[in-house]
Amino acid sequence: MVVKAGSARALILLLWLALVAALPGSGAVGGAGSAGPAALLDLPRIPWEGGSDYWKKFPVADAAGWSDPAFFPIVAWYNGISSNDEAQYDRSLGINTYIGMDAATPYSLFADNGMFWIGPPLNDTFTTSSRNWVGEFLDDEVDGRYSPQGGRAHLQELSDKAKADGRFAYTNYTQSVIAKDMADPDANAYVNDFTDVVSVDMYWYTVPFCSGSPYRENYLIPIPQPQCRTASSYGKTMQMLRQRDAADGKLQPLWQFVENLNGGPGDQPFTAEITPEQLEGAVMNSLIHEARGIVYFNQSLSGPCQGGSIFRQSQIEAGFCAADQVAAVKKIDSLIRDLAPVLNTQSFDYSFGGGLDTMLKQYNHSIYIFAMTDGASTPGPRTFTLPSGVRGRAVEVVGEGRSITASANGVFRDVLANENSFHVYRVDE
Missing domain, CATH: 2.60.40.1180 (Golgi alpha-mannosidase II)
Structure with missing residues (x-):
C-alpha cells in the first residue's frame, strides 16, 4: 500500500503506528529493537495464509501456543519416545512435534516435555482436553495408493471426523499432485478439499529419480536433470504445491519434507545419503519459498547407514553413522528457532535479481x-x-x-x- 504524505490515510496510519510502538513487544530477534515496523517499504506483499494467526482458527492448537509468533513447527516423522530423556534430546535438536508413534506412548510424555502430537489418539490417555494433541494426521500418500475418486472419498470421511474436535487436519502427498500426469481437477481437489495443512514428500538429493535415464521431467515448474539434485528443487516443490493450493482462492500452510539421511525407497537401488550441507540448504530453500513447517523423514531404508529412527539412534549409538547429518539438523533448527518471529511475517514481493x-x-x-x-x-x-x-x-x-x-x-x-x-x-x- 502506498500512502501519500498529507493524506488522511497517512495521518491515521501514523497514529496507528504510534499506538503499536507503545505496546509491549515480544523481544528482539538477533539484536533487533522494540516491536513495530522497521520501515514503510513501498513494496507489495506476497499472498499468504496469515502466519501465526492462522492457528487461532483451531482452539486446541491456539491454546497450545501455536499462534505465538515465536513458534515454528519442526516435526519428526516416526520417532518414538519412551522417556523424558528421549523427548528432551529431541528438543535439543529443535524438534517440537511428532507424527507417527507407538500406540503405547502415554500422553504425559508430550505434555511434560512441551512436545506436540499430530495423529489419532494413541490410547485412552489422550482425551478431548489433551492440549498438546494439536492436530489430526489424516493419511499418508493417498494419491499414490488410491484412484482419485477413491482417494477423495477416503479423505472426506477422515476429514469430516477430524474437523469436529477443534484440531487441524493435515495430510501428506506424493509428487503426483505437483506433476502433470494427474488431471488438474483431481490434484487441486486433493490439495484443497480436506486439509488445513498440506505437504509433499520428494527427496531430491537421495531418490533414484534424478539419475533416471531417460530422465522424465513432467512437473508444473520444470526441473531439468542437471538441477534435480539441488536445494532449489525443494523450493520448487513449495512453489508447485502453492500453485495447487491457490486454485480455490484460499491458502493454507505448506510444510516441507526433508530427509535427514536417505529418502530412497528400500526396494530400489541406493543412490546417496544427503550431506549435512545439502540438508541445511534443502531446509533453507524451502523456507525461502514460504514453507511454514519442516518435517524430517526420519528413516533410512537403503544404503550403508540404515535405521528406523535416525534421531533416536543418534542418541543411543556411539559413533552413529548419521551423526553429522543430525548435527546439521540441530544447527539449522537453531537458526529457525532464532528467526521464527521473522519467518512468521508476511514476505515482500521483491526480487534481488537473476540467479x-x-x-x-x-x-x-x-x-x-x-x-x-x-x-x-x-x-x-x-x-x-x-x-x-x-x-x-x-x-x-x-x-x-x-x-x-x-x-x-x-x-x-x-x-x-x-x-x-x-x-x-x-x-x-
Missing part, C-alpha cells in the same frame, strides 16, 4: 534477506541492492559472526560458494 532465490521480510526495526542461488546459475559472487526506503548500511550476516558495509546507494556483495550455500542478512534502521 538468486531470495526472500525479503521485515521485523521490528530491521529487514531480513534470505538468499541462495537458484540452482540454474553458477555459484559464486552475488550483488544485492537494498530496497528503497531502507536507510541502514550495516549488513549483519546472521549467525556467521561477520558483517558487510553496503555502499551509499545500498549495494553490497557477498559469495554463495555452492548450490546449497545460503546467507541471512539483517539490516537495522
Whole structure:
C-alpha cells in the first residue's frame, strides 16, 4: 500500500503506528529493537495464509501456543519416545512435534516435555482436553495408493471426523499432485478439499529419480536433470504445491519434507545419503519459498547407514553413522528457532535479481534477506541492492559472526560458494 504524505490515510496510519510502538513487544530477534515496523517499504506483499494467526482458527492448537509468533513447527516423522530423556534430546535438536508413534506412548510424555502430537489418539490417555494433541494426521500418500475418486472419498470421511474436535487436519502427498500426469481437477481437489495443512514428500538429493535415464521431467515448474539434485528443487516443490493450493482462492500452510539421511525407497537401488550441507540448504530453500513447517523423514531404508529412527539412534549409538547429518539438523533448527518471529511475517514481493532465490521480510526495526542461488546459475559472487526506503548500511550476516558495509546507494556483495550455500542478512534502521 502506498500512502501519500498529507493524506488522511497517512495521518491515521501514523497514529496507528504510534499506538503499536507503545505496546509491549515480544523481544528482539538477533539484536533487533522494540516491536513495530522497521520501515514503510513501498513494496507489495506476497499472498499468504496469515502466519501465526492462522492457528487461532483451531482452539486446541491456539491454546497450545501455536499462534505465538515465536513458534515454528519442526516435526519428526516416526520417532518414538519412551522417556523424558528421549523427548528432551529431541528438543535439543529443535524438534517440537511428532507424527507417527507407538500406540503405547502415554500422553504425559508430550505434555511434560512441551512436545506436540499430530495423529489419532494413541490410547485412552489422550482425551478431548489433551492440549498438546494439536492436530489430526489424516493419511499418508493417498494419491499414490488410491484412484482419485477413491482417494477423495477416503479423505472426506477422515476429514469430516477430524474437523469436529477443534484440531487441524493435515495430510501428506506424493509428487503426483505437483506433476502433470494427474488431471488438474483431481490434484487441486486433493490439495484443497480436506486439509488445513498440506505437504509433499520428494527427496531430491537421495531418490533414484534424478539419475533416471531417460530422465522424465513432467512437473508444473520444470526441473531439468542437471538441477534435480539441488536445494532449489525443494523450493520448487513449495512453489508447485502453492500453485495447487491457490486454485480455490484460499491458502493454507505448506510444510516441507526433508530427509535427514536417505529418502530412497528400500526396494530400489541406493543412490546417496544427503550431506549435512545439502540438508541445511534443502531446509533453507524451502523456507525461502514460504514453507511454514519442516518435517524430517526420519528413516533410512537403503544404503550403508540404515535405521528406523535416525534421531533416536543418534542418541543411543556411539559413533552413529548419521551423526553429522543430525548435527546439521540441530544447527539449522537453531537458526529457525532464532528467526521464527521473522519467518512468521508476511514476505515482500521483491526480487534481488537473476540467479538468486531470495526472500525479503521485515521485523521490528530491521529487514531480513534470505538468499541462495537458484540452482540454474553458477555459484559464486552475488550483488544485492537494498530496497528503497531502507536507510541502514550495516549488513549483519546472521549467525556467521561477520558483517558487510553496503555502499551509499545500498549495494553490497557477498559469495554463495555452492548450490546449497545460503546467507541471512539483517539490516537495522
